[in-house]
Every structure is written in structure tokens, then in C-alpha cells.
Amino acid sequence: MTKEDLTDISRPEEKIKEYHTDELTVYWYPKQCSHAGKCWGDLPEVFDLDKKPWIDLNKASTEAIIKAIDKCPSDALKYKVKEGVQIDPAIATGPGSVDYKVAPTEFVxxxxxxxxxxxxxxxxxxxxxxxxxxxxxxxxxxxxxxxxxxxxxxxxxxxxx
Ligand code: SF4
Ligand code: FES
Incomplete structure (x- = not known):
């Protein structure tokens, strides 16, 4: 998947911010962030609105960051595991993954x-x-x-x- 594929189709001009570690790329869509605070509630050392940049991926493990991003209610945070990195696919394919496929559900x-x-x-x-x-x-x-x-x-x- 390319960065262009990640752009919100309703907002092709929206700027996506990118953050990196050796294992992970994290994308943040500022205009989709509902400021629900799930991310900083889980990992305040990583997601800190008082700091610039407000995301510091070096403050927690890759698994912990993935779990926190999976809880983002608005798709404002996404992650991509870098090629060659060994992470349990069961952990790395949650709703926050850029490769996550929307599955049909009985009810909305x-x-x-x-x-x-x-x-x-x-x-x-x-x-x-x-x-x-x-x-x-x-x-x-x-x-x-x-x-x-x-x-x-x-x-x-x-x-x-
Ligand atoms: S969890 Fe998602 S929507 Fe909530 S503050 Fe963090 S990025 Fe924004
Ligand atoms: S901006 Fe209207 S409900 Fe959040």
C-alpha cells in the first residue's frame, strides 16, 4: 500500500503526518482526530499533546503502540509494520493497520x-x-x-x- 492509498478519499488534500521507528511507520490524520484521547489515555508517554512533535514512538514497545492505535475510534491513527520486522500477525493486523480489511457486520x-x-x-x-x-x-x-x-x-x- 502506498502513502497515496492512505489518503482519505474525501480529503485528498489532507496532510498526513508520519512518524517512524526501525519497526513501525505511524500515520496521523489531524482532521479526523476526534480528540477522544484513547491514545494518550493508554500511552501518555508516547502521545502527549503538550510536546512537539506530540507523538514519540521511542517511548513504548512496538506491540504497545499497535494496541493503542487499534483503539483509535476515528481512524485518525494508522500503522504499518516495516518489511522484514518479525511481529505476530495476530497483533499487527488490527483495525489500526493500513492493511486492515473492513469485514461485514450484522449490525451497525x-x-x-x-x-x-x-x-x-x-x-x-x-x-x-x-x-x-x-x-x-x-x-x-x-x-x-x-x-x-x-x-x-x-x-x-x-x-x-
Ligand atoms: S485515539 Fe485517535 S481520535 Fe482519539 S485522540 Fe488519539 S488520534 Fe485522536
Ligand atoms: S466536531 Fe462536531 S461532534 Fe466533534
Missing amino acids: TIKMVKNGPLLVKGAAKIMDPDGKLIKESNHIVLCACGKSDNKPFCDGSHARK
Whole structure:
């Protein structure tokens, strides 16, 4: 998969930030980050908004970083294991992997977050008004407050004053 393939199809111009170790490449899509804080809740030494750059991959093991990224609810973080690196495929192919395939699910659930976004869980497709597919994933965070600059996706604006 190339970096171009990773670009959000709804936002081809969106800048993707990249972070590296010898074993891992991590991609961050700032406009899709709902600032839910799962990543820094799990690994505050790696994901620290008070630092620049805010991601320091040298502060935890590759496995721990992968597990934290797999929990990102909005696909704002993705990882790719570098070629030749020996990591248990069962660990390295979770929802945060760039190679993750969206599997069909029987139900899609949509959970409302108080004063925040809608959390979509289950394989779903988001289409634009012309019927063009703009996102396919089994975890999507949609803006419900109307303030996002990246509609229909939440970009964390609901949490900013
Ligand atoms: S949306 Fe993902 S990248 Fe953004 S704060 Fe939450 S877990 Fe971290
Ligand atoms: S709900 Fe997060 S920006 Fe609107």
C-alpha cells in the first residue's frame, strides 16, 4: 500500500503526518482526530499533546503502540509494520493497520456521546450527496455538533471553546 492509498478519499488534500521507528511507520490524520484521547489515555508517554512533535514512538514497545492505535475510534491513527520486522500477525493486523480489511457486520450501532460526536461501530459506508463513497470503515466518528471543519467527520471541534 502506498502513502497515496492512505489518503482519505474525501480529503485528498489532507496532510498526513508520519512518524517512524526501525519497526513501525505511524500515520496521523489531524482532521479526523476526534480528540477522544484513547491514545494518550493508554500511552501518555508516547502521545502527549503538550510536546512537539506530540507523538514519540521511542517511548513504548512496538506491540504497545499497535494496541493503542487499534483503539483509535476515528481512524485518525494508522500503522504499518516495516518489511522484514518479525511481529505476530495476530497483533499487527488490527483495525489500526493500513492493511486492515473492513469485514461485514450484522449490525451497525451508533452511540451518541454527550455534547460530542456519534460513534459508528460496524461496517459502514459514508456517501456524499452525489452517492460517491467517501469512507468505508467499521469505526467512524461523525460530527453531531455542526462545528467540524471536516464534516461529516468529527475533528474534535466540539471540545474546543
Ligand atoms: S481520535 Fe485517535 S488520534 Fe485522536 S485522540 Fe482519539 S485515539 Fe488519539
Ligand atoms: S461532534 Fe466533534 S466536531 Fe462536531
